[in-house]
Amino acid sequence: MSSEPVSHEHLKERAEAILQRAVLFRQEEAPAWGEQIERTGEIPSGLWERMRNLGFRRLTLPQWAGGEGLPLEMYFPILEEMSHNHGSIRMIFHVSNSIWRTIAKGSEEQQKYWLPRVANGDAVVAFALTEPDNGTGIDLQTTAVYENGKFVLNGRKHLITFAHEADVTVVIAKTDASLGRYGLTAFLVPRGRDGMKLEPMPEMMGDKGCSHAIVTFDQCVVSEEEVLGSVGQGFEIALRGFLDQSRASIAQSAVGLAQEAQDRALDFVRRRTTFGKPLSSRQAVQMRLADMATLTQAARLLCLDAARKFDAGLDIAREAAMAKGFAIRMVREVTDGALALYGGVGYAVNSPVERLYRDARSLWFEEGTLEMQNMTVAESLLSDARKRDRQQRQTAATIVD
């Protein structure tokens, strides 16, 4: 699973060229796709195809699998650019470039089978963690019981993005209730498996066209070969394998969406005149614009920090949670500001800022709410404090000896 190493310079050139392609796509094609999705409430299959043909669905996948192998630091500006577009376009882009990372924690066979298919756009992967009746993490109640050399899945997931489109779903289930986080296991469940039923969720307020499913497992049999990683590694695969970088990616998506809202608002206040002067000449309006721009830039830099550390192979649990927690507050403030600056016409359905306002809300939930991000940050702070205490006690004991 290795291929010729590509130089950093070459990767940067590739990333720059793809970014330019994304800019053209935003200017020339994305508005029509977005308008069609809002009108029909569906993502046309041609959009998945178009994004595959433009090479947008393989940017972070490894080169041996046919991907571009872009590190996060080079990928993030492209993700930001794509996040100016309709929320469903951003979702296709994000899902394609992030969920595959769970499979990268699997066996060589699993990787060789699935990753080239994901890279060339033949396979879509969904990720099923959230449950309707339980909290996320060790509270999960979907079980996988080992019987006669196979696992039997029972339980219910919901809000699972693109489960209907997915060729394979990564399912996190409980294999041993007594082991806490080490009692969770990840499984690869291919589309159409007996005992797996999909039902659509109610229509969502934003990201129109994106499908989200309720996924029920009733005596659904999965083989040992379909265990992802090893038994008991599900928490690690979900969090470290996927969610950390995905949280940072959602934060970067918020930056792109906020930048779009800001650009629209700036353009509007320069054109709109009240009491004989453009709105942009009013100091109160200028202060608001400055705050919006500063918050957006601060979130962008938190994302960059997380991306650089991830690319260097460091644990980014804290950085990703900080970036996401900050970015969702930022995007709420900025989209609210843009709507306010537009005045009453901004509140009209299909005004340039009302869709952004709606789409921004999904970022609040994807990969966990603000409280969940803050819990991760606090856990990391407290764990560091405990480590420092232990070290101080050890140093003191050494001095006494």
Ligand SMILES: Cc1cc2nc3c(=O)[nH]c(=O)nc-3n(C[C@H](O)[C@H](O)[C@H](O)COP(=O)(O)OP(=O)(O)OC[C@H]3O[C@@H](n4cnc5c(N)ncnc54)[C@H](O)[C@@H]3O)c2cc1C
């Ligand atoms: C558009 C969209 C796409 C999604 N896609 C997927 C997907 O593909 N796969 C998937 O698995 N999930 C997906 N989700 C689910 C998403 O990850 C969850 O909605 C999110 O993590 C919040 O979990 P919950 O809905 O169970 O909320 P709950 O856990 O029920 O939380 C409800 C509220 O209570 C707060 N809360 C909960 N527990 C605590 C606590 N211990 N202390 C303090 N406050 C707490 C939360 O912060 C939140 O404000 C998606 C959701 C949306 C909206």
